[in-house]
Every structure is written in C-alpha cells, then in structure tokens.
Amino acid sequence: MTAAMAESASFANIVRLAGVQKYFGAVHALRNINMAVGRNEIVGLIGDNGAGKSTLIKTITGVHKPTSGRIFVRDKEIDLDAYSVGKAHDLSIETVYQDKSLGEKQPLWRNFFVGRQIVNRFGFIDVKKEKEIANDILLNTIGFRGVGISVDSTVQLLSGGERQGISIGRAMHFNSDLIILDEPTAALGVKEVRKVLDFVRRIKESGRASIYIEHNLAHVHEVADRLIVLDRGEIVAEIRPSEMTVAELTKYLINIQHER
Amino acid sequence: MKTAARSRFARIEGLPIIVVSVLIIGLFMITAPSVFLRPEIYTSTMLSTAPPLILLATGLTFVIAAGEIDLSFPSIIGFSGCAFAILFKLHGLGWIAILAALAAGVLIGFINGVLVAKVGIPSFIATLGTGFFWNGMATFWSGGKSYALRGVEDTSVYQILVGNLPIGDPATYVWYSQISVQAVWMAAIVVFLWFVLNRHRFGEHILFIGDSNDVSRVVGVDVDWEKIKLFTMMGLLAAIAAIMLTLENRNYFGNQGQGYLLTAIAAVLIGGTSIFGGKATIVGTVFGAVLIYLMEPGLVAAGATAETVQIMRGLVFLIAVIFYLFMDEPARRRALLARFMIRTSSGPAKPAGERPAQPTRGS
Ligand SMILES: Nc1ncnc2c1ncn2[C@@H]1O[C@H](COP(=O)(O)OP(=O)(O)OP(=O)(O)O)[C@@H](O)[C@H]1O
Ligand SMILES: [Mg+2]
Numbered sequence A: 001m002t003a004a005m006a007e008s009a010s011f012a013n014i015v016r017l018a019g020v021q022k023y024f025g026a027v028h029a030l031r032n033i034n035m036a037v038g039r040n041e042i043v044g045l046i047g048d049n050g051a052g053k054s055t056l057i058k059t060i061t062g063v064h065k066p067t068s069g070r071i072f073v074r075d076k077e078i079d080l081d082a083y084s085v086g087k088a089h090d091l092s093i094e095t096v097y098q099d100k101s102l103g104e105k106q107p108l109w110r111n112f113f114v115g116r117q118i119v120n121r122f123g124f125i126d127v128k129k130e131k132e133i134a135n136d137i138l139l140n141t142i143g144f145r146g147v148g149i150s151v152d153s154t155v156q157l158l159s160g161g162e163r164q165g166i167s168i169g170r171a172m173h174f175n176s177d178l179i180i181l182d183e184p185t186a187a188l189g190v191k192e193v194r195k196v197l198d199f200v201r202r203i204k205e206s207g208r209a210s211i212y213i214e215h216n217l218a219h220v221h222e223v224a225d226r227l228i229v230l231d232r233g234e235i236v237a238e239i240r241p242s243e244m245t246v247a248e249l250t251k252y253l254i255n256i257q258h259e260r
Numbered sequence B: 001m002k003t004a005a006r007s008r009f010a011r012i013e014g015l016p017i018i019v020v021s022v023l024i025i026g027l028f029m030i031t032a033p034s035v036f037l038r039p040e041i042y043t044s045t046m047l048s049t050a051p052p053l054i055l056l057a058t059g060l061t062f063v064i065a066a067g068e069i070d071l072s073f074p075s076i077i078g079f080s081g082c083a084f085a086i087l088f089k090l091h092g093l094g095w096i097a098i099l100a101a102l103a104a105g106v107l108i109g110f111i112n113g114v115l116v117a118k119v120g121i122p123s124f125i126a127t128l129g130t131g132f133f134w135n136g137m138a139t140f141w142s143g144g145k146s147y148a149l150r151g152v153e154d155t156s157v158y159q160i161l162v163g164n165l166p167i168g169d170p171a172t173y174v175w176y177s178q179i180s181v182q183a184v185w186m187a188a189i190v191v192f193l194w195f196v197l198n199r200h201r202f203g204e205h206i207l208f209i210g211d212s213n214d215v216s217r218v219v220g221v222d223v224d225w226e227k228i229k230l231f232t233m234m235g236l237l238a239a240i241a242a243i244m245l246t247l248e249n250r251n252y253f254g255n256q257g258q259g260y261l262l263t264a265i266a267a268v269l270i271g272g273t274s275i276f277g278g279k280a281t282i283v284g285t286v287f288g289a290v291l292i293y294l295m296e297p298g299l300v301a302a303g304a305t306a307e308t309v310q311i312m313r314g315l316v317f318l319i320a321v322i323f324y325l326f327m328d329e330p331a332r333r334r335a336l337l338a339r340f341m342i343r344t345s346s347g348p349a350k351p352a353g354e355r356p357a358q359p360t361r362g363s
Helices: A002-010 A053-060 A085-090 A108-113 A127-142 A160-173 A190-205 A217-223 A246-259 B002-010 B015-031 B039-049 B051-065 B073-089 B095-119 B123-142 B156-161 B181-199 B201-211 B213-218 B223-249 B260-271 B282-301 B306-328 B330-339
Strands: A013-024 A027-038 A042-046 A068-073 A093-096 A178-182 A209-213 A226-231 A234-239
Touching: A013 A053, A027 A053, A027 A209, A027 A234, A042 A053, A042 A190, A042 A217, A053 A178, A053 A209, A085 A093, A093 A160, A108 A127, A108 A160, A108 B201, A127 A160, A160 A190, A178 A190, A190 A209, A190 A217, A217 A246, A226 A246, A234 A246, B015 B282, B015 B306, B039 B051, B039 B181, B039 B282, B051 B073, B051 B181, B051 B201, B051 B223, B051 B260, B051 B282, B073 B095, B073 B123, B073 B223, B073 B260, B095 B123, B095 B156, B095 B223, B156 B181, B156 B223, B181 B201, B181 B223, B181 B282, B201 B213, B201 B223, B213 B223, B260 B282, B260 B306, B282 B306, B306 B330
Parallel strands: A042 A209, A042 A226, A093 A178, A178 A209
Antiparallel strands: A013 A027, A013 A068, A226 A234
C-alpha cells in the first residue's frame, strides 16, 4: 500500500484497458473495451442488466482473465497470466461487489481479513490483533454502534445495508488507490444510500480513484466525474455529468438504446 | 440478559455432542457397570483402537467443512497399509516402509485433489472412482493375501509408533500402564489440526471455501490449490491411520479400512460440522468419534447384537443430522415450526431468515 502511494505522483491513470475482449464460451461479454480511469477520478459505469459491467470490473480485479487485450495499472502493463485477486490487492485495488463478497457463516473479523490475514511466519493468524482492528473498523469506520453487532457476529445475521457497510469498511481500511463499487446501493434504504454516496465523495477528496457501477442515474450523476455507458459488452458513450442534468441524461440514454 | 448468557453457553465448541456423549456414557455405566465403570474400556481398549477413527474423522472434518467429501480414504488405508506391510515384511525396510506408506497416502490424496480442483469432477464422484482404483491396486499388489507381522513388537517402528507408554509395569495391568503410544500421537495431531482449522490461514480458507467457492475466489483465496492441499492432507491422515492399524493388529488385510467409511463420516456429522460446509468443529468430531466407538461395547454389553449396533448408529447419525439442520438453519427451523402452526413472533412480519432476494447475475 505504502509503496503504491509513494509512486502515486508518477502516473496518469490508475488503470487503463486496451482492446479487452471477454468470452464466456459463446457469450461475447466484453467487446474491444478501451477505457482509462485517472488517478483521482470517479468514473460511473452504467448500462442495462447483462451489459457486462460486472464482467468488466472483474477483469480489472483479477477474477476473470480477459480473452484478449491489455490492462495497465499505474501506466504499467500487467502480466495477465500471472494476475489474480491477490495481485490486485497488492496493487491496491479493492472491490465492493454487488453480489455476495462475504462468507455467510463466518464471523465479521474473519471477513475483514480473509485473503490477507495478519499471520506469523508459519501462517498462524494473530486472532487478537485482527479482532481489535475489526472492532475499530466496525465502530469508527462503519459506525455500527449499539446495534448488537460485534466482530464475532456472522454475516448471515446482517441486513443488506449492514453487509454493504462491512464491505465498504473493509475497502476503506485497506486504504486502496482504486475502489471499485458494484451497485453498492442495491437494496439499501435512503439513509444508507446517503452513507455510500458520502463514502464515494470521500474517495475523491482523499485523492483516490473509483469505478462506480449504479443503475440509479441520480446517484451516479451526483458523484461521478465521468460516465461510461456500456451496452451489450461495448462502450457506446462517455458523458460528463456536469454537461447534463439527470433528466437530460435519462433521455440521452433512452435515445442511444433506440438507435442501436 | 437471557440471550447473552445463552450465546456464551452455546459458544462452547461442540456443546450438544458433549452433552449427549456424557449422557450416553452415563447410561452405559448404569446398563453395563462391569464394563463402563472400569478404566480399561477407556484406556486399554479405546485408546489403542480408536485413534485411527479419530484421525480419519478429524481429516474428514476439514473435507466436509470445505463442502467436499472423500470416499476413497478406506482404500487409501488399504493401499498404504499394503505398501507398508509388504515393504516391511518382505523387504525388511523398517522406517523406509513407513515413509513409503505415508508417501503413498500423500500421492493418492494429491491425485484426488487435482481431479476435484483442476479437472473439476465433483469430489463425491472423483473419490468414488479413485477408491475403487486404489482398492483394486492394493488387492493386486498383495495378491489378496493378508500379512501377519510376527515379531514386530521388538522393532523400533512398533515401539515408537504404537505399543504402550513406558510408564508403570505392564505386567501389573494398572490402567495407566495400558495407555497406547498411538493415542499420544493421535492427540498431538488432533490438537495441532485444531489450531490449523481455527487459527491458521489454511483453516480459514477451508471454511470460506465451504461457505462459497465464488466468495472465496473474490476475496483472494486460491481455491484450487487449497483443495489440493485439503485432499492431500486427508490422504496423509489415512496413511497414518493405516500404519497404526496394521501395527496395532500386527497384521495387514485388504479390507482393514472398509469399516471406517460410515463411522468416520458419522463421527464428523454427529459432532456438529455442517453438511453444507463452512462450519466445523474438531472438538465435536472427537466426541462424535468417541460416541460412535463406544456404542458398540456399550450395546454389546447390554446384550445387543452387531446388527443392533449398526441400527443404533444409523439412528443416532440421522437424529444428529436432523437436529443440526434445524439448529443451524433458522429459515428451515421456522418453516418447520410454521408447518406445525407454532407462532414464534408476534405480528405478521416476515421471518428474518427470508431476505429480499439479491440479484445474483454476473457472479
Ligand atoms: N461466469 C460467467 N459465465 C458465463 N457467462 C457469464 C458469466 N458472468 C457473466 N456472464 C454473462 O456475461 C454477460 C454480462 O454479465 P454482467 O454480470 O457483467 O452484466 P452486468 O452489466 O453486471 O449486469 P447487472 O446490471 O445485471 O449486474 C451476461 O450475458 C452474463 O450472463
Ligand atoms: Mg453486475
């Protein structure tokens, strides 16, 4: 993390994709994707269900290997054959997924650290320290006070909003340079949505970057510097929210759909 | 607060099976006091013949925790035991025979892991296949014969791995002079594996894999490699069990592992490890194994036949699985209660176990 921060002055884009294609068998999920995210830019990614938004970010985070194309992180090309979720973490890229990214039956403290546990050199976990930090994230970063949730609670007992809070708290704690949010407000109440949007703003203020996937146009419009529109695996438009109101944006997107 | 006290109580690992074991052993003390009120049943009998079962069940706890199963371990016992017996008896290789048997277990387990993780065969099918294969190989190699290891008591292999602890005078038959060496090995391995499951990165990964393979991949667990390690570990434990069995019996025979398939799986599930994976208890497994083991002398002392023992084991197994199913799955429990028209909450609020369905596309 710190090494990544130290280099931060020397790059223009935190991530850049060049000619990325992804097939799932016969399904052509991503078609020739070219895009870049500046190092202090909030990019909103919008598009219909099945457009390929989740697939796109999963190629960036090392979950899916692109069928072809190149990915650059901090302007340096990464070796896609050796790329993995762990490597993405090392490169300080963090994701809050739309669908479950938490172990349901596992306690919260394990969920905060799984994949990058605090261990001794034999691989045994420092449970006390992990629990302490997890407790701190719970109280101070996420703000779960007096709601009967402790670091020993299992995820299956939490509401959708609380789960999102856990994932976001995890991303905040690990202090990533690029935080990817895949529909973090899905199934959240009004108050929780506010919290998430505040969090996205805080990403911007702290000098970091974010890719923010969202179906609610008002939400992305509010926080994004730039919007990328994906349709059937292809980038079909790039929009600056400052140049359009939400109503104009909605109309514009409907028009694009009709034209294609 | 009632819930706080209850949750602290419930947090004792393996609590339900501990209570049940104590009750059943207490019952046996009443029905067969001549057997169960004397220390020998626990020391000389149980501690010398139960270690293989406990080791196998402990290994299977990891496998089941990961949401997988290994049906091949009885055949690993057959093959590793065969490797040991033949190299030891016919070739006089001593400790090298031990290493060869362990290596055979590791190799077979590794192959299981590759078939499951890399080739992608469901573990149920893969290990059924390899089980047949290695059982056949063992019969082929041994020619279907059994190998009596006469005079093995005088070798260092026997004295270090099995036999009795050198305390007290064995000729006097006091209970503590009857404690077996393999029980000490078994205890050390089980305690170590408890730490691995609950305190080590590998154990945590196994629990997350059992929870969900997809979630594990997303958080950066190398699912394939951890599964290969998992099956390899099971192979190694089966090989250790094979060596203990062969030495303790001073005899190898091809079917020596077959009786463990159901008992070891039963011990794990009776102990409270979830059949759906993601949740496991080694303490529970050890008590489950002890219970499954003691049911035989307990029932036989009460006049039951071998068939009755099987029937009772099957019953206890099923009752335990059903019990945990409803303990662990609040939604299921509520559905059952609702079916019997028992209202657990006031008002028509929908049960907390039913959450709004999340879109699962693109996972
Ligand atoms: N692992 C997979 N295997 C096969 N096909 C997949 C896989 N993941 C995604 N797809 C397919 O790729 C296409 C894009 O899916 P993706 O999940 O990226 O869409 P999305 O834009 O995130 O949609 P939503 O808004 O519903 O989340 C869909 O047709 C989907 O069915
Ligand atoms: Mg999606």
